[in-house]
Amino acid sequence: MSNSISTSRFTCTLCTRSRSYKTKCGLQRHETIKHKEHNILPSHILPLPNYELDHVKKVIVWEIQKRLKKHHRTVGNQVFSLHCSENAFVGIFGKYLTRYSPCGNFYQCHFSGDNSYNILTNIFNDAMWGERDYGNGQLSWVKLVDEMNCNSRTELYIE
Ligand SMILES: [Zn+2]
Structure with missing residues (x-):
C-alpha cells in the first residue's frame, strides 16, 4: 500500500x-x-450555419435596443447577458477577439472608438442596431466610448 499525494497540476x-x-x-x-493578448481560437470550435448565427445576432440587437430607453435618466453604461453557445459567440465575434483564456474558457472582445459602430453594423448586418426611434423626434442610441478618453468601453464577454 502506498500513500500517494495528489499530483494533479494545472498546466499552461x-x-x-x-x-x-x-x-x-x-x-x-x-x-x-x-497571455492576456492570446486570442487564437481553440480547435474545438465548430462552424455554425449562417441562419443560426443570424438568429443569435437578431437576439443580441433586440437585447441592445430593449435597453435604449427614452428617458434621459437611463443614460449610462448598460450590461446584459444572454445564452448562446460558444460556437455561436465565436462564429459571430471570432474575428474580433481580444482574448481567449483556455484556463477560464472565456472570450473577450472590445469595441471602442470611432469605427466600432460600423464594425458592429457589419457584424450584426443591421445599420439600425444601436438606435431606437420613439417617434416625435425622440431617438435613443448606443454611444461607444473611446478607451483613450474614458475608462468605460463596450465589452463582450462569454464564459
Ligand atoms: Zn503560460
Whole structure:
C-alpha cells in the first residue's frame, strides 16, 4: 500500500516551456499576466450555419435596443447577458477577439472608438442596431466610448 499525494497540476497550454500550478487560480493568474493578448481560437470550435448565427445576432440587437430607453435618466453604461453557445459567440465575434483564456474558457472582445459602430453594423448586418426611434423626434442610441478618453468601453464577454 502506498500513500500517494495528489499530483494533479494545472498546466499552461500556451507556454512552450512546461509551467504548471497547484491551483486553477494560480494558472488563471499566470494566464492573465503572461497571455492576456492570446486570442487564437481553440480547435474545438465548430462552424455554425449562417441562419443560426443570424438568429443569435437578431437576439443580441433586440437585447441592445430593449435597453435604449427614452428617458434621459437611463443614460449610462448598460450590461446584459444572454445564452448562446460558444460556437455561436465565436462564429459571430471570432474575428474580433481580444482574448481567449483556455484556463477560464472565456472570450473577450472590445469595441471602442470611432469605427466600432460600423464594425458592429457589419457584424450584426443591421445599420439600425444601436438606435431606437420613439417617434416625435425622440431617438435613443448606443454611444461607444473611446478607451483613450474614458475608462468605460463596450465589452463582450462569454464564459
Ligand atoms: Zn503560460
